[in-house]
Amino acid sequence: MNIGDYITSGILQDYCLGLLTVEEERKVETMCHDYPVVAKELHLLLQTLDKYVENDTISSRDEFRMKVWEAVKKLWKENP
Incomplete structure (x- = not known):
């Protein structure tokens, strides 16, 4: 087996993501x-x-927080 080919096969990435079977x-x-x-x-x-x-x-947490606040502001303006 060529180790370079094994490394570039994507199997290690799948391992990191938990996509493999127990045997793999x-x-x-x-x-x-x-x-x-x-x-x-x-x-x-x-x-x-x-x-x-x-x-x-x-970054997602900050983005999510901003979206929530924008939605709250919009609701507040619509229903004071």
Whole structure:
């Protein structure tokens, strides 16, 4: 098996997103154990996903808050 092809196959991304079967997850974990470069790539993907979620959650929370306040203001103007 070509490790580069395995890494670029998308299987690690699917693992991070929880889209794999139990058997597929075990295979990824075995590959990480057997090939440190796979483990490193998985670690980097998980870090990147964590940063993305953290940053997106903050902006989404602020955006959501603004939309709620705009809706409240609109209702207040319509029904004083």
